[in-house]
Amino acid sequence: MxxxxxxxxxxxxxxxxxxxxxxxxxxxxxxxxxxxxxxxxxxxxxxxxxxxxxxxxxxxxxxxxxxxxxxxxxxxxxxxxxxxxxxxxxxxxxxxxxxxxxxxxxxxxxxxxxxxxxxxxxxxxxxxxxxxxxxxxxxxxxxxxxxxxxxxxxxxxxxxxxxxxxxxxxxxxxxxxxxxxxxxxxxxxxxxxxxxxxxxxxSNLRKRIVNVFGNKMNEKLVPINEQTDIVAIEGFVAKPEFSKRKRGEQFFFVNDRFIKSPYLNHAVVNAFEGLLEQGSHPSYFLYLTVPANTLDINIHPTKTEIKFDNEKALYAMLRATVKHSLGQYNIAPILDFNRDANLDTSYQFHTNPKAAKTPEISVDPDFNPFKEQKEISFPYNREKQTQSWESLYTSNTVNEEENQTELFENQQNNQTQKTIQIQRKYILSSIKSGIVLI
Missing domain, CATH: 3.30.565.10 (Histidine kinase-like ATPase, C-terminal domain)
Structure with missing residues (x-):
């Protein structure tokens, strides 16, 4: 044959x-x-x-x-x-x-x-x-x-x-x-x-991202930077409020090569835990540098699939780095939706020491908590206050002023009402419609 x-x-x-x-x-x-x-x-x-x-x-x-x-x-x-x-x-x-x-x-x-x-x-x-x-x-x-x-x-x-x-x-x-x-x-x-x-x-990396995706991207970026023995991570993630319903602006680069990695993507999404709405996806531009002998690129002709020697360590390091950067730039879940934005700490707090000053507190070095306490005196006149308080019961008439607000027909008139005390038990007072006995 x-x-x-x-x-x-x-x-x-x-x-x-x-x-x-x-x-x-x-x-x-x-x-x-x-x-x-x-x-x-x-x-x-x-x-x-x-x-x-x-x-x-x-x-x-x-x-x-x-x-x-x-x-x-x-x-x-x-x-x-x-x-x-x-x-x-x-x-x-x-x-x-x-x-x-x-x-x-x-x-x-x-x-x-x-x-x-x-x-x-x-x-x-x-x-x-x-x-x-x-x-x-x-x-x-x-x-x-x-x-x-x-x-x-x-x-x-x-x-x-x-x-x-x-x-x-x-x-x-x-x-x-x-x-x-x-x-x-x-x-x-x-x-x-x-x-x-x-x-x-x-240009530099941030400027290249802005030039590709538009000027509005600049305000969305949070920088990432971490150096370790197994991997160097740098780049940017977008703030949670700019997350999208569709996967789009998500870029992983390993040794300047674009890759697709659902495993590493899960690490980034997990770092945003509590910050994203249900069904939304964060944007990121992350650059990983690892030793060339710790990865295998020869998986597919497109070279977008890569196998790492220590994937679990990379996962943990990437998740921790993104989480740290989000916390460093004061990005956290806000439960109070009526919170005053002016009360938030500025991103420049650490770089501009004049932005906030530590209050000065005076301390008495001779203070002894076991020392016999002295009588505390108050700055107001107690005798005068007592007499004024007792006059409420000894006086037969009292003049009062009522400040009418807009709740009552927008009138603000000072009215003088007459009040009479009977046998130190009852109070007789005149009102607009007549008199009242209390």
Whole structure:
């Protein structure tokens, strides 16, 4: 009986792998942006047409590639990030699998232009369906420009599976935001159909968050900062009153890589215990730095799933850190809904000692509690007060003034009433409608 098992051609294998690596235009955006970051770029441009279905182009000012590297980069499992298996446990780059460019080139028309710093000429390569159409020397600027056109052109069923431009653009923006938030020191520019969507300049983390989500975000942020032997945690959480019904602005970054972790998310939500309404979700931007040899990134091609060596310790540390920061900034559940906001302690209490002063209390160092007590004298005239009090019973008439308020027809008239005491037992007094005997 003849043999029936055969090796698949490279272009077929690449198309199969592309189904897992490239799910939609947003997947292409993620891979190309991460390649630009690994190339050491400080300025990155993202150009889109028709939500990435027609064009996804990334232009960077990174170190570029040699003519050989430019060609080999589209081969499957070709990478400059790792050389041996041990390197998987000491990763410092975004990519390492060597599958992204090969998968993209298998299902799209790709045009690459690249030039290294010391080279006089750059390299241009055109690829269609994993086949190199042309490779030439060109005059171009330093860095790399890669354009992916007509995504899924040779897989009609997959192209028809794509959603509307609005939905696909939303997915692209999500990936773009994740990369931008992970690297606030890099400048990013995003255009869609020749319209500028984002123009983010190099900045610090807080400013990058505000530039991405709007100026109103600044007042919502509570800083987080904790350094330990196993993890360094920094970033921001939003105040509880700004929680949302839908999960949205929740970002975890581990070693500058965006991840999804329901386990760590539970730690943050648990730290907000008693502060959130039922069914609401807090916003957070948390950056964890751990030793590279204590995590495993090689779980899924998207690299958003990570396994930690000491998950329970990270959970406890993250929960305690968030809880401590919320308490430090005077964020606690308020039971008195009529509480005067002016009575709350200012956030600047610890930084501005003039905001509040400790009251001065005088102490008598010679005070002896066992010493014979002296008679206490009061500042008022007791004899005069007693005589005034007794006159209530000895006098036959007393003049009183009544101050009528708005409760009684808004009249404030001083009226003099006559009161007579009979046999020191009864009081006879005149009122508006007659007399009364008490």
């Amino acid at each position: 003849s043999d029936i098992i055969q090796l698949l051609p490279d272009h077929v294998a690449n198309q199969i792998a592309a189904g897992e690596v490239v799910q939609r235009p947003a997947s292409v955006v993620k891979e190309l942006l991460e390649n630009a970051i690994d190339a050491g770029a400080t300025n990155i441009k993202l150009l889109l047409i028709d939500a990435g279905k027609t064009l996804v182009q990334v232009i960077d000012n990174g170190k570029g590639m040699s003519p050989r590297d430019a060609k080999v980069s589209f081969e499957r499992h070709a990478t400059s990030k790792i050389q041996k298996a041990e390197d998987l446990f000491n990763l410092s780059t975004k990519g390492f699998r060597g599958e992204a460019l090969a998968s993209i080139a298998a299902i799209a028309h790709v045009e690459l232009k690249t030039k290294q710093h010391n080279d006089e000429l750059g390299t241009s390569i055109k690829i269609e369906g994993s086949n190199i159409i042309s490779q030439n020397f060109i005059s171009t600027s330093e860095g790399t420009s890669i354009a992916v056109k007509n995504l899924f052109y040779n897989i009609p069923a997959r192209r028809n599976f794509l959603k509307s431009n609005t939905v696909e653009t939303r997915h692209i923006i999500d990936e773009f935001q994740r990369v931008c938030l992970a690297h606030p020191t890099i400048s990013f520019l995003m255009h869609h159909n020749n319209n500028e969507i984002y123009h983010l300049k190099s």
